[in-house]
Amino acid sequence: MTRAVVRFDTGGDLPAPNVDMTATLSTFEMPSPILTASGCAAAGRELDQFFDVTRLGAMVTKSIMMEPRSGRATPRIAETPSGMLNSIGLQGPGVHAFLEQDLAWLRERGARVIVSIAGGTTQEYEDLAKILRTQEGIDAIEVNISCPNVADRGQVFACRADSAAGVVASVRRSSDPSIPILAKLSPDVTDLATIAVACERAGADGLTLINTTLGVVVDTDTMRPALAGITGGLSGPAIKPIAVRCIWQVREVLPDIPILGVGGVRSGLDALELILAGANAVSVGTTVFRDPSAPLRIHSDLAVALADRGFERLSDAVSFAHREPDLDAVEVDEPEVPEWL
Amino acid sequence: MPIQTRGEVVTVRRAGAYSVLTITAPGVPELTRPGHFAALAIGDLNTSGLLLRRAFSIHGVQSRGIYGGTIDLVISDVGEGTHWLLQRRRGDAVDIIAPLGRPFALPREPVSCTLVGGGYGSAPLFMLAEQLRERGCRVDIVLGAATEQRLFGVLEAKRSATTVTITTEDGSAGERGRVTDQLEMVMERAGSEVVYACGPMGMLAAVSELAQVRGAYSQCAVEESMACGIGVCMSCVIPVIGDDGITRMVRSCVEGPVFRGERVRWDDIGTVPADTLGAPTAGGH
Ligand SMILES: Cc1cc2nc3c(=O)[nH]c(=O)nc-3n(C[C@H](O)[C@H](O)[C@H](O)COP(=O)(O)OP(=O)(O)OC[C@H]3O[C@@H](n4cnc5c(N)ncnc54)[C@H](O)[C@@H]3O)c2cc1C
Ligand SMILES: Cc1cc2nc3c(=O)[nH]c(=O)nc-3n(C[C@H](O)[C@H](O)[C@H](O)COP(=O)(O)O)c2cc1C
Ligand code: FES
Numbered sequence: 239m240t241r242a243v244v245r246f247d248t249g250g251d252l253p254a255p256n257v258d259m260t261a262t263l264s265t266f267e268m269p270s271p272i273l274t275a276s277g278c279a280a281a282g283r284e285l286d287q288f289f290d291v292t293r294l295g296a297m298v299t300k301s302i303m304m305e306p307r308s309g310r311a312t313p314r315i316a317e318t319p320s321g322m323l324n325s326i327g328l329q330g331p332g333v334h335a336f337l338e339q340d341l342a343w344l345r346e347r348g349a350r351v352i353v354s355i356a357g358g359t360t361q362e363y364e365d366l367a368k369i370l371r372t373q374e375g376i377d378a379i380e381v382n383i384s385c386p387n388v389a390d391r392g393q394v395f396a397c398r399a400d401s402a403a404g405v406v407a408s409v410r411r412s413s414d415p416s417i418p419i420l421a422k423l424s425p426d427v428t429d430l431a432t433i434a435v436a437c438e439r440a441g442a443d444g445l446t447l448i449n450t451t452l453g454v455v456v457d458t459d460t461m462r463p464a465l466a467g468i469t470g471g472l473s474g475p476a477i478k479p480i481a482v483r484c485i486w487q488v489r490e491v492l493p494d495i496p497i498l499g500v501g502g503v504r505s506g507l508d509a510l511e512l513i514l515a516g517a518n519a520v521s522v523g524t525t526v527f528r529d530p531s532a533p534l535r536i537h538s539d540l541a542v543a544l545a546d547r548g549f550e551r552l553s554d555a556v557s558f559a560h561r562e563p564d565l566d567a568v569e570v571d572e573p574e575v576p577e578w579l
Numbered sequence: 580m581p582i583q584t585r586g587e588v589v590t591v592r593r594a595g596a597y598s599v600l601t602i603t604a605p606g607v608p609e610l611t612r613p614g615h616f617a618a619l620a621i622g623d624l625n626t627s628g629l630l631l632r633r634a635f636s637i638h639g640v641q642s643r644g645i646y647g648g649t650i651d652l653v654i655s656d657v658g659e660g661t662h663w664l665l666q667r668r669r670g671d672a673v674d675i676i677a678p679l680g681r682p683f684a685l686p687r688e689p690v691s692c693t694l695v696g697g698g699y700g701s702a703p704l705f706m707l708a709e710q711l712r713e714r715g716c717r718v719d720i721v722l723g724a725a726t727e728q729r730l731f732g733v734l735e736a737k738r739s740a741t742t743v744t745i746t747t748e749d750g751s752a753g754e755r756g757r758v759t760d761q762l763e764m765v766m767e768r769a770g771s772e773v774v775y776a777c778g779p780m781g782m783l784a785a786v787s788e789l790a791q792v793r794g795a796y797s798q799c800a801v802e803e804s805m806a807c808g809i810g811v812c813m814s815c816v817i818p819v820i821g822d823d824g825i826t827r828m829v830r831s832c833v834e835g836p837v838f839r840g841e842r843v844r845w846d847d848i849g850t851v852p853a854d855t856l857g858a859p860t861a862g863g864h
Contacts, residue, residue, distance in 0.1 A: 277812070284810040284833070287580055300813075306857035308828045311850045315806045315814040320628040322806060329813045329828060332857070466849065474630050505625060527807035528620055528630050530676070531583060 255545035259537070259552050261295055261519040263496040264418035264443035266378045268295035268350060268519065271552055272509065272537045275500050275523030276301050276354035276380060276422070277326065278473075281340035282347070288530040291349045293537075295519055299340060301356035301382040304365060306332040311466035316455040321476030321502075322524060323453050325467030328356055328385070333369055345375035352420070354380040355409070358388040363405050367412035378418045380498075381409050381442075384449040384471075396424035396449070399436035410441030418443035420498055425451045425477075425484050434488040434495075444496035446521070447484045451477055474524040478502025482515045489516030489557055504532065506539025513540075513552070514559040581809065582606050585624075586675040588667045589646055596728040597655050597699050598665050599638065605648040607677045608640035613707035614777075614800055614837045615678035617650060618808035621660040624674045631806050633660045634832075636703040636777065637678060650677065653702040653731055679808050680836045683707055683775055683798050689715030693771040694740070695758050695786050697778020698724045701732045703800065707775060708739040717741055719769040723758035723782075727751040741769070759785040763793075771795055776840070780848055787840025797840030803831045803848075818844040818852050826855045 261271035273295040279285055282297045291297055309329025316323045330336070333355075344351045353376050357363040363381065370376055383405050386392035395401045406421045413419060421437040423430065425448040434445055450471025455464040481501025488497065499517025503509050504525040512520050525532045540552075549555050586602040604617070618632035639651040656665050667673060683703075686692070692711050694704045701722050708718045720736040723746040730752060736743045744761045745753025754761055759782065766774070766789070776786040777800040790797035806814040810833035819829040820842045828851060829835070844852060851858050 280811040280813075287809075288583060308851045308855045308857040308859070309813060309816065312814075312816060312848070313804055314816070315631075315804060315812070317629065317631050320630065322630055324806070324812070324814065326813045329816065329857075475628075524630060527812055528632060529583075529624055529674070530807075530809055530811075 255541050257541045257544045257549060257552060259541055261552060263378060263420065263498055263519055265416065266296075266418050270295040270537050271513070271519040272533050272540070273352070273498065273519060273521045274298050274526065274533060275521035276382060278523035278526050281336070282344055282349055283340075285526065285530055286347065289534050292347060294349070294533055296350035296352050296377055297344060298352045298380060298521055299336075299344075299354055300330060301328055301354040302330050302333050302336045302366070303328060303356050303358075304333055304362055306330065306335070313465055314467070314470075316464040316470065318453070318455060318472065318474075319476060321472050321474035323455050323465060323470035323472055324450070325465045325470035327467065333366055337369070337373060341373060341375060350377045351375060352378040352380050354382050354422070356382040356385045357405070358385060360404050360408050364408040364412045367409045371412065371414050376417060378420060378444075379409065379413060380420045380422050380446055381405060382422050382449070384422065384424045394424060396422075396433065397427055399433045402433050403436040403440035406437045406440040406442045418496070420444040420446045420496075422446035422449055423484070424449045425480050430484055431487050431491045434492060438492055438495055442495075444498060444518075445488060446498040446500060447488060447517075448477070448481045448501050451480055473501070475502040475504055475508075478508060478511070482511055485512055485515040485517050486559075489560060493557075503536065504528075506536050506541075506543045509536050509540045510543050510555065513555050514557070516557045516560065518553075518556050580610065581676050581679050582610070583674070583676045586673050588669055588671045588673065589649055590669065591665055591667060594653065594731060596726075597653050597731055600652045600654055600664060600667070601649050602652070602673060602675065603646045603648060604650045604675050604677055607650055607675070608642035608648050611637050611640050611650070611678040612682035613710060614680065614682035614703050616680050616808075616836060617652060617675055617677035618679055618805070619652075619664060620674040621663050629660055629663070632676065632808055633664070634679075634802075634805050634808055636700075636800065637706070638702040639706060650675075653699045655699050676808065680832055681834060683800070683837050685710060685714060686716065686773055689717075690772040691717040691719070691769045692773045692775060693719045693721065693762070693766055693769055695721045695762060695774060695776040695778070695782070696723070696731070697758060697782040698729050699731050700776075700778030700782075700800070701730075701736070703777055704775065705732055705735045705739055708736075712739065717769060719765050719771065720744070721746070721758045721762055721765055723747065723778075725749065758782060759789060762786065762789055766793055766795065773798065774840075776800070780845065783840070783843075784845030787843065787845060791841050798837050799840045799843065800836045801831050801838060801843070802836065805832050808832045818847045818850070818855055820844065826852055828855060
């Protein structure tokens with residue numbers, strides 16, 4: 239496939255500052271900390287027209303389910319201040335078509351891949367994990383647990399520690415032990431830390447924070463909800479502080495768990511903010527709709543921002559905002575103690 | 580293959596109720612076919628609070644000249660995004676991705692073609708008319724709008740078509756009524772075998788049905804709200820019947836915006852028909 243010409247104003251292909259941008263999520267090592275976000279990049283083919291997707295940390299694919307799925311009726315989106323609401327309803331071709339068409343393409347293209355899975359029952363997640371186990375070319379699995387649980391009157395799995403942990407445990411058990419499992423959590427809970435800890439105990443090798451947060455837009459012309467599905471997930475820069483808050487809270491209780499940060503990132507500094515709060519790598523979602531080549535720009539701008547702050551390695555910046563207050567003083571020379579004291 | 584580029588505004592000029600924006604887009608004219616669209620970012624690419632690109636049919640292209648490749652878009656000022664675009668002045672920058680989508684399919688034989696435009700929906704039809712005429716096709720154009728002010732391209736139509744029929748709902752120009760009131764007569768007279776249409780969904784549905792009744796092909800360009808325009812978000816879907824007879828929710832930004840009229844389930848747009856592949860079962864999602 240030939241590539242679209244992207245004309246950068248600045249940056250883009252400038253010589254990269256000398257910062258080691260290697261990022262790791264458990265045992266999965268990537269040359270860049272910038273990934274796509276599930277549902278915001280399909281399976282990479284379309285974006286590959288705008289930039290070389292093998293340069294990303296990894297492609298995170300649209301959440302896949304067992305069977306083909308039509309998704310919801312339209313309108314599926316509404317624009318909001320610095321954000322958007324979506325209610326796509328997990329439209330997808332089903333796992334078999336995904337493997338034959340999408341994963342095969344990604345593998346051939348040589349892209350690193352995190353496959354996102356979704357289910358209506360714990361069994362469906364488990365079945366998906368077993369199918370993925372037979373496949374080559376998967377670097378990690380992201381478990382989207384922001385799905386209605388058929389067995390629990392449509393309550394999403396991510397809302398309760400027990401149902402979230404149940405899904406994570408069965409996916410972990412059914413997957414290739416060498417492949418990290420990331421549990422993607424919802425911010426729409428009262429006590430995120432408890433759910434994060436439950437997922438970690440259930441065997442999650444890492445967490446993806448955050449999925450969209452629920453909202454409603456009422457159209458003042460029709461005087462009805464703007465989306466056919468009424469509620470939708472809010473994403474984009476508007477939710478960045480929520481993402482940073484969630485990453486922060488989880489990092490406080492789980493100092494070592496790998497975190498894939500996502501929510502509202504549109505610049506190198508946004509990515510840095512999530513990293514300083516505790517993210518080991520960062521997914522770019524809604525921003526791709528506006529600027530398909532943004533992930534590479536964000537990578538280069540992040541490298542510059544790290545260099546400007548004296549970091550030689552990206553990994554040194556992870557959770558840096560949690561450092562002890564007195565650490566800022568280490569560089570300052572000890573004042574001479576006057577003799578008379 | 581689309582190009583993402585920082586375009587520079589050349590001119591913004593009034594055309595009745597609309598404005599025509601001419602903007603540089605080097606490399607885009609050579610790739611553009613009639614029916615392609617462009618997606619424009621509103622405000623500064625990296626800081627604007629209006630995140631979603633706005634889609635516009637490509638009305639015309641100039642591949643050479645002092646600006647080295649420009650495109651023309653016909654824009655109706657309906658909201659914040661289009662308003663911002665029409666406030667731009669010469670030299671202002673606007674980020675563009677184009678050409679996007681699947682264009683109108685052109686007949687191999689020199690058949691009789693009728694082109695139907697509703698409001699600014701006529702924007703892509705003149706480039707199409709020109710290419711059809713180059714292939715020796717007869718071209719008849721039907722333009723309709725609510726009022727005379729909301730018609731676009733009447734003069735251009737007269738230059739490129741054998742006959743031009745105008746309708747307005749208030750009777751301020753041409754025949755009072757809707758394009759579909761006149762279409763049957765025009766098709767009859769021209770012996771048209773293909774109908775090309777762009778405009779509101781209701782008009783497309785009626786055109787497509789009429790074409791089917793008359794045994795003509797129809798090619799309809801739809802306008803569905805889009806978040807990305809490049810096929811990655813699944814927001815712009817409509818129910819379309821595939822070659823295998825199965826209905827799927829199909830992305831209108833990459834598999835459209837031009838569809839064969841008889842394949843689109845017009846009455847079901849805005850719903851997921853029960854026989855769609857992967858449709859929710861009772862009590863399901
Ligand atoms: C393929 C395609 C071709 C189009 N061609 C033209 C054209 O040639 N000339 C023209 O004037 N308009 C055209 N439109 C419609 C144009 O995109 C909308 O009028 C425009 O997006 C409105 O933006 P706004 O911010 O001014 O309005 P607002 O109402 O404030 O927009 C709010 C949101 O709704 C979306 N939206 C609103 N109206 C429409 C609409 N009719 N279609 C799709 N999305 C909409 C916007 O993109 C935005 O995300 C086309 C749309 C599509 C999908
Ligand atoms: C249109 C759209 C579709 C999405 N689909 C999925 C999905 O299938 N699975 C998932 O885990 N998250 C999905 N998300 C959520 C994103 O992956 C991401 O968590 C969220 O949008 C916040 O990041 P952002 O602000 O960078 O977009 C979707 C988001 C959008 C906007
Ligand atoms: S607008 Fe995003 S898939 Fe069509």
